[in-house]
Amino acid sequence: MSPVAFFILSLLLFTLGALAFLFKRDLITQFMAIEIMLNAANLALVAGAKTWASLDSQVVVFFVITVAAAEAAVGLAIILLIYRQKKNIRSEEINLLKG
Amino acid sequence: MSEYFWLIPLFPAASSFILVIFGRWLPKKYVSVQAPLAVLLSFIFGLASFLKIYPRGLGHEAAGLSKTLFSWIHSGSFQIDFTFWFDQLTAVMVLVVSGVGFIIHVYSIGYMAEDRSYTRYFSLLNLFTFAMLLLVMAGNMVLMFVGWEGVGLCSYLLIGFWFERPSAASAGKKAFIVNRIGDAAFLLGLFFLLFNFKTASFPEINRALTDGRISSSLATLIALLFFAGATGKSAQIPLYVWLPDAMEGPTPVSALIHAATMVTAGVYMVSRLNVLYSYSGIAAEVVAIIGALTAVYAGTIALTQFDIKRVLAYSTISQIGYMFLGCGVGAFAAGMFHLYTHAFFKSLLFLAAGSVMHALSGELDMRRMGGLKKHLPITYSTFLIGAITIAGVPFFSGFFSKDAILTQCYAQGKYFLWLLGLTGAIITAFYMFRLIFLTFHGQERFSAEIRHHLHESPPVMTIPLIILAFFSIIAGYIGLPVVFGHDLNFFERFLEPVIIRAYETHLSLGIEWLLIIISSVIAFVGIFLAYVFYLKSPHLPHQLASRFPGVYRLLFNKYYVDEIYNILFVKPLVKGSEMVYYNFDLPIIDGAVNGSAKTVSFFGRILSLVQSGLIRDYALVFILGVAIILGLILF
């Protein structure tokens, strides 16, 4: 199996994740879309590890996964807080991040 | 122990650090042990290092102990190291600073016992000791400047120690600002020095001068700029005005900083750069003239003051004038010798005055004292010893050191300076005994309430007085004049390796004897005059004052120098600053700043329309960025 196929799959997943982030309108699903993009990147890294016979990128994947776990914990806690305050998680209604 | 001489300044530094950080939780008793102990450790190490270099000192070897801790500033060929240096000159200063400093730390335990900020006081006093030791142990001019500024800072903090009193706060500010003027000159001199000598370390400065690489006009300029710095720190004309006000600080501080150590830093600096000052005849001349003038001038002011500490302050200014006079006529060793004896008797006088204040619930005015002799026997006797010493009565230490300076003046043929010195001496004897008679003799002029509280100070204060009195008597015997034998001036011989002898004295023994007798007579005349004026016929001073009201008012108001400075410098400065503030700062600087801020905020408001706060919009920009960057990389 040529690694190029894996790269193409990774790209496809990344694009789909980005589209999902763009078109979904609730925070949780958008968050999931971010996870998909992260996984697509992981897939590319693992495929790269095989293509260039370098274990280092597998280590990077390991770090990405741990960081993603940390990020998921904090991100979901923030979503929970937003829900407690606004009683919804529609991303259109959360617009405080501005000057 | 002497190989660890570089620890000397670090003990008080560490102690001060501990007191600053943990002082809040430390009990008073612990503080009272730690702070003096740190200084005592410095003294012990200083003594060990002194004993190490002492035999070498007599063998005409210049090399002292030196320790480079690290390279501080390094830029191209220019290098300044963090170097501690311990030679004969340093040894004298270290022993004086840490020895007298230790005694004053102990005295402070009693004097400051009731103060709320006990720990702050000791942390500052330790910090001062550190800065002063750094100043005297610095191996180069730049490091010395660090100590120079450090003692200035501590002086400011300690003058304003009771900062809730407005007079103390403003006295602190005055000291700081006046010192700043001198320090600006000092810094300028430092720049000239670094630029032309390409080095700041003392041995290399001396080498550059002896090699003749430096023109004498340049040396004069640098020496004069440094001396201008010294007039600030050592309270000489024209920058002496801060020292009398500095008496707002606690009395032990006046004793340590404003009498024994810090104010003599200028003398130390001039002696340290003795090669430079000998090289430039004009600079040495200026030093001598300023010193002699200050000695007389400050003495005349002291004649009319009634504040016990102010009299001592003016007397300090006058005595430092003597030291500069000595340095200026090339008798650096004599100047240092006077510095060393002065440290003992002047701190003794201050501490004894502090003891008087302590007994009289803080009273400073001599007009409300009198007759304290029988109430404060120890304070009286020690004060008397101090006064006798400073007055120049033979066989006390002050006599030997002052006489060494005056003899040198005479030997150089500078008869005018010599006469000024003698005038200063008679004035000194007069005002010191005026102080004694007004304070301790005559009738009691204080209120019954104060009389009720009257008490001799506790042993923690009187024992330091006794020790200092002891040293005031005997300290002079290491520098006996030539009439008592040829090789008895151990002090001068000890300093010989670091201090060049610019001139040889060629005085016959007969003239030496004559000079000594003249100085002794002068001292006794001064004392006798004070006795006539203040004990025998106390109406005389009033008569004299009403006979010459102009002169009296001039002296009593300190020649109106504060007022003159106020009109000449302070007022125009304030007016000018106000003018600049209203006409330049407000419209132009503030205008430019506010204008640019307004412009930015105008564009910001337009740009903030883009900022919707919605993550989708932000994601869109993000994606746009990625697309553009990828496109740039690819095509």
Place this chain on the structure above:
Amino acid sequence: MATFLFYLLSIITVASVVAMIFSRHQAHNALLLAVAFTSLGGLFALLQAPFIATVQIIIYAGAIMVLFIFVIMMIDLRQPFPPLRKKWVFALGALLIVVIFFELIMVIKSFPTASKATNLDFGHPASLGKLLFSKYLYPFEITSILIVAAMVGSLYLARRKER
């Protein structure tokens, strides 16, 4: 066999992600995501990364998805969405994503078609572990600090304030 597995797993992954885009129900989304993560794990295994495959399934399909499900449980999902505003953002975004897609295709075109890792031992957990504890020791340890910080942070954020 490998080719077959690849196509099977990729179809499952892509299909579940596409389904996720069209599904309106977050719980369904979460399940679809779990499916996608698991099959991605399989793909990792195909790429000679057994350790990563295991970690992927344990952490992503296990831990993180459980977190998602918990949060979804706590949130009231039946909320009507107001009509879309600023439709041009969607259009422009989609267009740009397609642009990025083609740009990245061009990147992939330059990649070698054959893999260098012909060694069967490649990607063995033991060699990965050695690398992790030698060359990447400090990053690895710092990651643990990060995780502690994240744990404390999320606990702090999510706690109910006593009123």
